[in-house]
Amino acid sequence: MENLTNKKILFIICGGISAYKSLEVIRLFKKDNAAIKTILTKNAKEFVTPLSVASLSSGKVYDDFFNIENESEMDHITLSRWADVIVVAPATANTISKFSNGTTDDLASTVILASNKQIFLAPAMNVRMWHHKSTKNNLITLRKYGYKIIGPNIGDMACGEYGEGKMSDPIEIFNEIKNFLINKEKNGKLKALVTAGPTIEHIDPVRFISNKSSGKQGYELARSLNRRGFKTTLISGPTTLDVDEDINLIKVETADEMFEATKKSLPADVAIFSAAVADYKVKNIANDKIKKNKELTINLEKNIDILNYFSKHNSLRPKLVIGFAAETSNVNENASKKLIDKNCDWIIANDVSNKNIGFNSNYNEVTIHFRNNNLDKEKLSFKKKDEISEEIVDRIITQIN
16 A cells, blocks of 8 residues: 655644544655645644654654744745645634635644645534534635645534534545545646537627537536646637646637647547537638628638547547537437547536536536446536536546556
């Protein structure tokens, strides 16, 4: 079994009764040869001591934002760059609120805001605090930022109540983070390609033909792949979406440009063709703006079918080819046909006539159709597009590893 040698974990302990469990998590990481540095918040020191943490971790314990001894090191920057992952356990309601709102009033919150690493939260709080709308909204925001939430569990609490809000057991926290780190290392050897957004086909210098695709699902898929360690390229048609800085973003406009960019970006281990590529382009683009007349006839010709071309290419075909089927009727039937016709390994189908999961929605509901006859089609029920992406990437990792 692989261990965590050469993996660096920054552990943040916040002020809650569950802080004592964090010592056991640190012990498990240390036993598995991980390097550990720890930040104790001011309130955490009411529950555990810097000495006990240092003894278990064999690493430095930080607690002061401005430390004269290390003033030149700019700890919040140094620590955020040093770590492979950041673990916050227990993550109290107050801490979750600060992270969600970008508050930076101590070393822990400043490190979090300065970090571009994967952050894990292990929440621990009273059941009513856990179910409060403000906590739920804060967690929605943090998940959107890419934070991973471990737990909490249901059980008896120190306050005497029973319910959800109990910090996950140390071994659960340890296993989830270890699996993430090991899989990320494996995935780091893999290359992923995602196409996303619409394409536009020019009529003249002013007008063009396009579609309603927002690119949101494709961008979330690229983000999920990247955060799991894949070397990710995102080829995007025109959108206003942001992308993680370490994703290789290639911006295009037309279907021809997307085809050429895809060709140059292959080979890849996995390719997800989620872009809504225009089926047709204008045969003769006007050099000048077309003046208004009673009638206008535009002659169209077919664009190259990007998915079909690369899924059937002998040398450039990715190991796993995933296409999308945005349908308005007979969704499953059309998806099954597309799976065979386009020689895909998977087709991910959704009903874009449903405004709740349409192009501009932040939510989706999809069905995955597999070419492998041993696998039944699988429905991923209604949820946010970032969550759908995580579930899809989970299945990608299972298949290619």
